[in-house]
Amino acid sequence: MISKRLRVLSTLVPNGTIACDIGTDHAYLPCELIRRGICSKVYACDIAEGPLKQAQKTILEAGYSQQISTILCPGFSKVPLDANSMIIAGMGWKTIEMILEDDFERLTQFQRIILQSNRDVCMLRRWVSEHHMTIEEEKVVEDAGKTYEIVCLNTSFHESYTELEIKYGPVLLKRKDSEFLEYLDRRIVKNEVIASKVTDDTKKAQLYREAEEMKQIRQQ
Numbered sequence: 001m002i003s004k005r006l007r008v009l010s011t012l013v014p015n016g017t018i019a020c021d022i023g024t025d026h027a028y029l030p031c032e033l034i035r036r037g038i039c040s041k042v043y044a045c046d047i048a049e050g051p052l053k054q055a056q057k058t059i060l061e062a063g064y065s066q067q068i069s070t071i072l073c074p075g076f077s078k079v080p081l082d083a084n085s086m087i088i089a090g091m092g093w094k095t096i097e098m099i100l101e102d103d104f105e106r107l108t109q110f111q112r113i114i115l116q117s118n119r120d121v122c123m124l125r126r127w128v129s130e131h132h133m134t135i136e137e138e139k140v141v142e143d144a145g146k147t148y149e150i151v152c153l154n155t156s157f158h159e160s161y162t163e164l165e166i167k168y169g170p171v172l173l174k175r176k177d178s179e180f181l182e183y184l185d186r187r188i189v190k191n192e193v194i195a196s197k198v199t200d201d202t203k204k205a206q207l208y209r210e211a212e213e214m215k216q217i218r219q220q
């Protein structure tokens with residue numbers, strides 16, 4: 001069984017698109033996309049031979065060799081032009097940023113780009129804002145004790161996002177679904193616990209201010 005994080009990622013891929021999974025590792029996500037009938041063709045890409053060998057094994061065992069092609073390349077540099085959705089997940093923001101910028105002019109070929117950075121999601125949203133792209137969907141996923149934020153974008157023009165939207169996510173702020181509210185609750189408690197322990201007054205005040213900001217978002 002694949003992880004909840006990967007399952008949620010699969011639900012964010014538009015039906016009927018040709019997807020490319022960048023940094024596919026075991027190719028669990030491409031197999032899920034085929035298994036659920038979301039895509040009939042997927043490119044599973046990785047920069048390293050070891051993970052790609054693992055991917056080929058998973059694909060063969062699942063019987064999806066006709067539908068999933070593996071590609072050894074950095075980022076999406078060798079992904080064919082018919083791919084029109086892309087997932088980059090399970091990496092740090094700096095790696096994801098490098099992948100996006102290395103082939104920046106080709107981003108328009110994707111109707112949706114699904115990003116899940118393990119860290120620095122605010123930096124990811126700031127990048128989207130500075131490039132005037134559109135955040136069209138966001139999800140918070142709690143999986144095995146960790147919380148992940150998934151950001152889906154497209155390259156159509158959008159005004160810059162506000163600082164609050166960059167910090168918490170424009171879609172999450174608007175929709176305020178239960179996963180997001182529970183995430184805020186956990187962050188409020190965490191901030192207050194840390195604030196009660198730190199001795200640096202500036203840091204303490206900042207943590208309490210942020211906890212207050214999150215409480216206000218909850219109440220609005």
Ligand SMILES: C[S@@+](CC[C@H](N)C(=O)[O-])C[C@H]1O[C@@H](n2cnc3c(N)ncnc32)[C@H](O)[C@@H]1O
Nearest residue numbers: 022023024025046047048051073074075089090
């Ligand atoms: C931690 S795994 C993530 C696997 C999967 N995407 C997930 O979310 O579970 C990261 C994978 O990305 C690959 N990778 C790292 N940098 C890459 C790059 N610039 N281009 C393509 N793949 C990359 C690594 O080889 C590794 O297999």
